[in-house]
Structure formats: C-alpha cells, structure tokens
Amino acid sequence: MNIDEPDIRRRLWAEMRSDLISLVPSLKGDERLICPLCGRLLPFQDFSLEHILPKQALRCDPAEIRKRYTQNERAGLTLTCKKPLKIRGNKLAENGCNGWKGSHYDKAISDTIKYSTNKLRSSRHLIASCVVSYLGLFKLYGYSVVLILSGAIMRRQFLFVNKFCSEFPIRSQMLLAGGVPEKAESVPDLYWSRPFWVTLRGDGQPFCNAGYRSVSVMLPLSRDPRIPISHAVPYVPSRYIFRPNFQTFID
Secondary structure (H helix, E strand, O other): OOOOHHHHHHHHHHHHHHHHHHHOHHHOOOOOEEOOOOOOEEOHHHEEEEEOOOHHHHHHOOHHHHHHOOHHHHHOEEEEEOOOEEEOOEEEEOOHHHHHHHHHOHHHHHHHHOOOOOOOOOHHHHHHHHHHHHHHHHHHHHHHHOOOHHHHHHHHHOOOOOOOOOOOOHHHOOEEEOOOOOOHHHOOOHHHHOOEEEEEOOOOOOEEEEEEOOEEEEEEOOOOOOOOOOOOOOOOOHHHOOOOOOOOOOO
C-alpha cells in the first residue's frame, strides 16, 4: 500500500538532504535542497512529488502488474521544484520543473514506453528519454551525478525541448527502444518494479549507458559516481575530489 503523500515528500526530502550534505557539508545549516533539474537551492515548500515515468505512460501495464506493484513503484518518485521558472524575468513555467517536465516531456516519454514507432522520430523523444534517464541515474546515485559538469549539461538541456544545446555530446544523440512485453512474465519483475537501469563503463570515457524499461540512451557522465570522495585528507588524487557545480540557467 502507498503511504500518505505528505509522508512520501518528507521521507524523500530527508533522504535527498542527507545525500546532498554528505557531498557538500557546508549546506548542513541551510534548510534548503537543490532541484536536480534546474539546480536551484529552494526550501521544502517549493518542492513537489514527481513521478519520473509519467502516470499516463503506465496505463498500458498489464492488469496483474498493476495489482502487484503500486503506481509509485512502477513510476519511480523524486522531488522536483514547483517554483516558477524564469529567464531574464520572463516566466517559462508556472509550476517550475515539475510543470515544465509535464508539459513538454511526459507525452514523449509515454510514446517511448508504449513503443509508438510512428511517433519516435522527433528530437523531443530523444531529449525526453535523456531527461528521464538522467532522473533515473539521480534516483540511483543521488547528487553525485547532479553536481558535476555533466549534470550542468543535463540541466541546460532540460530547457531545450526541441533541439540539442551546444554542450550536449553528439554521441548521446541516439535512442534505442524495444517493444512492450506481450506478457508480464516474459520479462524479469525488476522491469516493472525498478524501471531504471544504468551500466557504468569503467573505461574512463565520460559516458554511461542508462535507460528505463526497454529504452536505452548514452548519457554524458563526467565522473564515475562509484568512486569514493575524500573530505578529510588535504592532498588526494583528483579523482577522489568532488568540486560541486552549482551552475543554473534560470533566474
């Protein structure tokens, strides 16, 4: 059974705050959180629950799966901001990143899950797949994939719904998708209950393979999140140093 929504928000807030503080101890006394999609540091009341896979995309799930797993399990939950997005004073979205994702990407994400091959031809479908895979990566590895250079690239790309920003790698501009399983038992249970997956390359390349359900993209990833971070030793190899990137692209 699902717990009440306020409790889910509080639980996610606590988990995300703990992860953020572990990486940036200086934020311990600041009762705010960084939105993974825009990078703004905002208080609790400016965040809302976000179904990473939109609810409309889950309507095609088999009846037995809908009974076995809750909608929240099948969609994946996180917190994104609901404070209006503005660039140079011009409002982009009244409900922040939550509203921007819902208005511009949720339909395209649904097309990829339902494998509507006649529709998977626009740049928006690829960008939407990269955005939701990035949120899946964040769900698995936390702020260690948000507060790095590739995280800043993804935050900027999030605002470009129909074209690729100049920093977005050409190598990542490709989408692979498969069909919807004909039977629930034809795929592992994790396909439904934990829809996001990541394959970290380990070869020093600034990319990773990531996706959801039967969709695969190659995301930019400038630092391997599995590498431990040193907070105490004054002189350490650069690969163990974490330098947070707080760059934002909106007001």
